[in-house]
Amino acid sequence: MSNGKKEELSNYDLSAGDKIRIKTSSEEVREGFFIPSAKQDGDIVLKLESGYNIGLKEENIEKLEVIERKKQGKEDVGKNKDFKYSKDAKNVLILHTGGTIASRVSYEEGGVKPGFSVEDLKEIYPEIFETANISSEIISQMLSEDMEPSHWKKISEKVFENLEDFDGIIISHGTDTMQYTASALSFMIKNISKPVVLVGSQRSSDRPSSDSFLNLKAAVKFIEEGIPGVFVCMHGSSDDEIVFVHRGTRVRKMHTSRRDAFKSIRSEPFAEIDIEKDKLVLNGEIQKTEDETELLNDLDEEVGFLKVVPGMKKKDLEKLEGCNGLIIEGTGLGHLPVNSFDEHTKHHEKILGKLEEICEDTVVCMTSQCINGRVNLDVYDSGVKIKDAGVVSGRSMLPGTAYVKLMWALGNSDTLEESKDLLLKNVAGEFIEREDYDVFR
């Protein structure tokens, strides 16, 4: 296109999902579906038949042709099954909660905002809707940093009431707190009978480099295996080759922006999927049960979280008094300054005494800011003192997982002792059972 490009483009009045053909100045012809609002990476984003997005610079567009306008449907409300049903394909429910996967770039205000409808997602990912019988429902339209424990309860209810009817459930979710929601669902649904897979993306779906397509496609493929449990499915490498499936209780977002940000901690990913080669490698152990599925989603939100830093004072512990539970993210094997001496006041800080006091009516659990490895309060003298004060060891539980689990353990028991027992029982793979097993890179 030559001068006055903007006018020319706007003359076409393109909508998400319109099938267009573009001839570039280098004589290439590209055909695909138009995706709006993706000017960050190129002036037009085309969703190719292969499922991948490409960006094209406006000045390189020689000719644009609309092949087919998308069907204008009403906005989705409630569950929705538009695509043809195949009795050989799996029945999959996608529950949309929001997040980058359902977001677009907002040029007016700067930043990314949640804003895709299920309808939009269908237009962008028709292939996914063709490999399985997909139903979908919007639960919320929020970025995951705004997720509250009350939302976990809502999601768990939706999952629980649909488990019977589907072969698997995908939850599209923002990546920021995905690991916390995955942990919550892992504990809330007892004897889970189907795969429940959280999927997100690190690049919004309207960007050429979006990882949402491959993550969703891999989630559908994983569901075909019929392995029960709660999992997170995200890119395993920075290119579009491998997707990892992680156990919901052992996964952590380890990079702010890369597509392969999610890592299983102290273990290999539960499964590795190569979509191109149609290959799935299973590393994890399958746990199946015939026992009845139960919803145990009561939570006690009065759980505090304290990360230990040098210079931590007794007053930092005092601020957390009154909680019913407390997760400490200690240093090393699970330490805090129990012997610290204040050079200014020339007094011992008596942090230990305060800790002992708090332990009288609070479940206090020690985890480690090292992330990898396991808490061990028996190695150092200071660890022994912390244990003697009444603190329980979170062992190989991740701090975030322990935080969610403590809310759940307190919510589903009557006494502090019962809560402790529940907290320290391996419910959903949150503990590494084999002491000697360790993956660390």
Next chain:
Amino acid sequence: MSNGKKEELSNYDLSAGDKIRIKTSSEEVREGFFIPSAKQDGDIVLKLESGYNIGLKEENIEKLEVIERKKQGKEDVGKNKDFKYSKDAKNVLILHTGGTIASRVSYEEGGVKPGFSVEDLKEIYPEIFETANISSEIISQMLSEDMEPSHWKKISEKVFENLEDFDGIIISHGTDTMQYTASALSFMIKNISKPVVLVGSQRSSDRPSSDSFLNLKAAVKFIEEGIPGVFVCMHGSSDDEIVFVHRGTRVRKMHTSRRDAFKSIRSEPFAEIDIEKDKLVLNGEIQKTEDETELLNDLDEEVGFLKVVPGMKKKDLEKLEGCNGLIIEGTGLGHLPVNSFDEHTKHHEKILGKLEEICEDTVVCMTSQCINGRVNLDVYDSGVKIKDAGVVSGRSMLPGTAYVKLMWALGNSDTLEESKDLLLKNVAGEFIEREDYDVFR
């Protein structure tokens, strides 16, 4: 040794450093220095000529012979230069602060306690005292979780007053908070002219598997290069092959117990040392300055630390009011629940309003719990809101480094604006300057 072993062993009245020869039941003969109190891994620990420790079971000892009693010297007080001086060797000062490297297993009470004297260390590591002219001084005998900001000041003073007289300084330190002390020293000594290397060990020096020998040896080798700066020197692999030298502001303890627990974040280690092959590979950039070295060790300890977890409430921010500085360890690119809606009270939580209020008289800096990557408050709508509230982005600074730096920035400036400027200036490699450079495994 047959029956009554205990008596027989005690008959020898062995002390640390006694040179002994042992014949085992499999006819092997081992010669080395005796190390006391290491019964956890074997009944006797021998320090071999090669520098490595081995453990021998008491029941496998056929014959024990004392070759030479260690020289009985008085306990070290203050600096100490016992070994022969060589004018070709580097002059190295070891400042001992305590930690596992100077600890022994306590069988009476269980757990590991600090308890080696410099004298003991010399007996265990004679080789190190032979490759350089080593002086040493005990500053403290504490485990690193008890280190307070006041101790950083003390250490910085000791380093500063000795920089002129030595080619390099080694600080033996516990591993738990080593990264915090390394950051503090990085900021406190301006225009540093010599290498200052923190060394620790994950296994106490009286254990056969101790990593202290190789870490110390590598630190001496690194000092020979004469590269100024503050560094951390620890095992780079789980065997005794490679030792990594990390920049003090970019290192993090990433495993509770492994010897290769320390990782450089978002970059290769500054240097990699293969002691066996006597090889040193340098990855980092050397920064030398002719400007005068200055001690800038004022700290404002009124800095809070908040890790964002789902379910975080406005009251969690309120508890931190009154701090002069606040480090937030946000989710993802640097978020917290700015739009959160409380399902119980049916109210928006107004966390943003409280944040704005706190920013009026507090320097608030956002970091990320993802550890890898960098904070970016411009990508998402919620990030833009956080920035508009007055929070500054910690970019690629590690949360722990940012916490220490904010104490230092507040302590060395007169106004909030000055503190912010100092916080966001690259002082000691705490920022990755090249946006596109990223190491992530």
